[in-house]
Amino acid sequence: MTEQEQQLKVHRDAIDAIDAQVLELLNQRAQHAHTIGEIKGGGIVYRPEREAQVLARIRELNQGPLSDETVARLFREIMSACLALERPLTIAFLGPEGTFSQAAAIKHFGHAAATQACASIDDAFRAVEARAADYVVAPVENSTEGAVGRTLDLMVSSPLKICGEVVLRIHHHLLRASPTKDGIKRVYSHAQSLAQCHEWLNRNLPAEVERVSVASNAEAARLASLDPTAAAIAGDAAAEKFQLVKLAENIEDEPNNTTRFLVLGYQDVSKSGRDKTSLVISAPNKPGALHALVEPLARHGVSMTKFESRPSRTGLWEYLFFVDVESHASDANLIAALDELRSTSAFVKVLGAYPQAVL
């Protein structure tokens, strides 16, 4: 054995011994989760507030050399596997396979959860409402393109509650079946992705290349895999699924391009310690209406992280305001502010209280 081989052997023997311990401990952990599942006795197994606390604690305990992000991702998968021992979950998302919505579902629930592709955001909500899936993961806002109106509209009437949020960094690539930019006649992508890569496309592809918007980036990738004169703009998952070549990576105009997704199900979530509550409140289109809406929140010390207006679709009210606050719906100051708002607004709905994204 050479000296190098001897040195490697010392460390590999140590790794073997540690792996045996890690394995033993993982199974001990899984056994506890299994027993917790029995104690829950067929009740709700997924506990977002507990998961957020576990991940936050792991980040705090971490001393490296692994990064906080890396250890949190590993424990995300450990919890996913432990939860599946209690009961495997099914997560509905806007399909087809390979969309950012699916990536968000996996980021939040880990790989042990089954994902169910749906044809539209409406269908994904319906799957959970009909109890054909446990939770839906739906996009709600993008840092460059703004709100996803359909998700906001659905939340107003749906009986589902928000029980979590997922923040996903969005990277777009120019993908093609062959490894050259020559002969591209059209680029397929979702309208939002075409908009997010607008500047890059102007600079890097001839003006005559047609931009064709399709239902999803995964669909764009599928079409590009069949058409030798086409390219697609899509992310890693779609590139992998349809075995396309990345002609250019990270072509989004805004480097900090992120999409926020919400997780919804039939569930009220307890306090985790770092929570948000999402509300929708109606206001008439008259002077002072907006002030009347914000003032009680401010006076009770409730801080807002998001404020989004949308015309009411029913015509009953002029505007609906979607408000996110940094409190849990069970906090006394938010309860007091909501009581006041209910006495002045025709419509106030708590869309859900949930832990802030940890990953």
Ligand SMILES: O=C(O)C(=O)C[C@]1(C(=O)O)C=C[C@@H](O)C=C1
């Ligand atoms: O603490 C629980 O209630 C568990 O079921 C255990 C556990 C975990 O693996 O830590 C698994 C799933 C829940 O969503 C939260 C935590």
